[in-house]
Amino acid sequence: MGSGAEGSAGWADRGAWRDLAPAVPFLIPYLVLFTVFLVWPLAHGFYLSLHDWHLLEPRKTFVGLANYAGILRDDLFLQALGNTALYVALAVPLGNLVSLLIAIGLNARVRGETLFKLAFYLPTVLSVAVVAILWRWLYSTEFGLINHYLAPLGRLVAGDAWRPIPWLANPSWAMPSIVFASVWWGAGGGMLIYLAGLRAVPESFYEAAVVDGAGPWRRFWSITWPLLKPTTLFNVVVGLIGAFQVFGQVLIMTNGGPNNHTLTLVLYMYRTGFSLFKMGYGCAVAYAIFLVVLVVTVAQFKLLPYRDEMG
Amino acid sequence: MRTERWTVWLAWSLLAVGALAFLAPVGWMVSTSFKEESKVATARPVWIPDPPVLDNYRSLGEKIEEAPFGRWLLNSALVSTSVVVLVLLICALTAYPLARMRFPGRDALFFLILATMMLPSQATLIPNFLTVQALGWFDTYAALIIPGLAGPFGVFLLRQFMMTIPRELEEAAIVDGCGPWRTWAQLILPLSRPALATLAVLTFLGAWNDFMWPLVVTNSLEMRTVPIGIMIFQGRYTTQYGLLMASALVASAPVILAFLLLQRFVIRGIVLTGLKG
Numbered sequence: 076m077g078s079g080a081e082g083s084a085g086w087a088d089r090g091a092w093r094d095l096a097p098a099v100p101f102l103i104p105y106l107v108l109f110t111v112f113l114v115w116p117l118a119h120g121f122y123l124s125l126h127d128w129h130l131l132e133p134r135k136t137f138v139g140l141a142n143y144a145g146i147l148r149d150d151l152f153l154q155a156l157g158n159t160a161l162y163v164a165l166a167v168p169l170g171n172l173v174s175l176l177i178a179i180g181l182n183a184r185v186r187g188e189t190l191f192k193l194a195f196y197l198p199t200v201l202s203v204a205v206v207a208i209l210w211r212w213l214y215s216t217e218f219g220l221i222n223h224y225l226a227p228l229g230r231l232v233a234g235d236a237w238r239p240i241p242w243l244a245n246p247s248w249a250m251p252s253i254v255f256a257s258v259w260w261g262a263g264g265g266m267l268i269y270l271a272g273l274r275a276v277p278e279s280f281y282e283a284a285v286v287d288g289a290g291p292w293r294r295f296w297s298i299t300w301p302l303l304k305p306t307t308l309f310n311v312v313v314g315l316i317g318a319f320q321v322f323g324q325v326l327i328m329t330n331g332g333p334n335n336h337t338l339t340l341v342l343y344m345y346r347t348g349f350s351l352f353k354m355g356y357g358c359a360v361a362y363a364i365f366l367v368v369l370v371v372t373v374a375q376f377k378l379l380p381y382r383d384e385m386g
Numbered sequence: 387m388r389t390e391r392w393t394v395w396l397a398w399s400l401l402a403v404g405a406l407a408f409l410a411p412v413g414w415m416v417s418t419s420f421k422e423e424s425k426v427a428t429a430r431p432v433w434i435p436d437p438p439v440l441d442n443y444r445s446l447g448e449k450i451e452e453a454p455f456g457r458w459l460l461n462s463a464l465v466s467t468s469v470v471v472l473v474l475l476i477c478a479l480t481a482y483p484l485a486r487m488r489f490p491g492r493d494a495l496f497f498l499i500l501a502t503m504m505l506p507s508q509a510t511l512i513p514n515f516l517t518v519q520a521l522g523w524f525d526t527y528a529a530l531i532i533p534g535l536a537g538p539f540g541v542f543l544l545r546q547f548m549m550t551i552p553r554e555l556e557e558a559a560i561v562d563g564c565g566p567w568r569t570w571a572q573l574i575l576p577l578s579r580p581a582l583a584t585l586a587v588l589t590f591l592g593a594w595n596d597f598m599w600p601l602v603v604t605n606s607l608e609m610r611t612v613p614i615g616i617m618i619f620q621g622r623y624t625t626q627y628g629l630l631m632a633s634a635l636v637a638s639a640p641v642i643l644a645f646l647l648l649q650r651f652v653i654r655g656i657v658l659t660g661l662k663g
Contacts, residue, residue: 094490097566104476105479105480105541109502109538111536112510113505116509117510119516120510123512179397180397184394189649192649194405196652198411200645201595202637203613204597204613205613205616205638208617208630208631208634209411223431267657268656270657320507326617344512354516358512361511365506
């Protein structure tokens, strides 16, 4: 990354500034948008986070870091943080596992590979609203498909005591249910990236291992898994950033319920800003989320020190 | 390498089971949408509607007062196509000097743009909402189209692709007396067609499915896009699953079609950049 077709132009180059002239008109349209809708809001948001401001009132009161201090004492925020952490801790490993298993299957050069890819990737092109509405129906207690097919198993285990599970209304089941739907929605992307990673492993490595008498299990753990580490790191980092932002699923499927058990950070920020109109506090919450994501992402890079081949 | 036939067979069987499980929810959506409302909730799952009816699709078109589905489709189509055209144009302009020219600060600028790819989008949500309000764009197409154009994904994708175009081609064009604009329009753009196609498909899918931003910057029923529309629908007809599944299927038809027709571009784009649009 960053190594251009030729070396980068030094600031000290004579005439370097003259080289800027032809580039500027190409850059202007995007840079205007980039400044107004990406750079400025970051500064503006931080400025607002230092204020107490209700959207419908003209007065902004400077409060310093009081909003941030308030976040640390805000039970609802802390609950949302815990819920989101649970979601991330379930969805990211499970999603990666499912993606990897499918990719390993596809890597066996099976017949109909393209059709399989299409089937596994199809959910990913759906809108989160569609996914949420569809899974609400699948999770329906009385007539949902999932309880339908679970019933025989449930009766086998619990006998007559079996009752259909109210997936989204039960405090313990609600978040895992949202995780399950989300994994179904997103596994296709990770699958494609894992498959590309698997195809990049030189065949000769496996041939040598076979000569040495290594079985499939051994080959996976000594060759495939170590060589896939950069791919895994990539999928985990992208997955984490996405998972921390979980919003549409919870808004539509449970609206944070039951009893705030699926209230996530972004849903909390959305309510703070757009239901309560507490814009200053909402911005502070947004920055807190940003900080959490940043810390977790950096920690990932430190734990798995493979930076190569990253975008 | 010795191919163990039983492994391939086992892999195929497991994949087939997995693929069926992955497709089952979508199949159930299709099946439910063609059922009479009285036959949606049954004691046992009925996969083939008996008889298959279009009632739900007909009612979608009739509930214009409380759910203008046609208008939502029109909004989504208009917004998505505008976003695709503008993203292609603006990103192709910016990517060119970043990939092919030398100027001071080029790499720093590219790094800055790249860094924002890691930025969670809700970090800018409230301030961008306020900017849109201040510009008088709240509840307009401008709000739905323009702020999204600042996303760095397209610049990154096209810059990476343009770096791979052989330098000799460009030098030949310059020798022939082409300025930067003609080189861009007549050489770089045509050569970038595969990357532009990938970007177009991914951008379309992203724009059609976008949820949080349209939710925040629109509020009239007439300005909603399809994903927000079906959420409103869901709030109104909570348990009329036949109707809800029909609305979800209509909302998904354009993206499913685009994906099936252009899947090689989608798959290449994901593998190339590792990111969804």
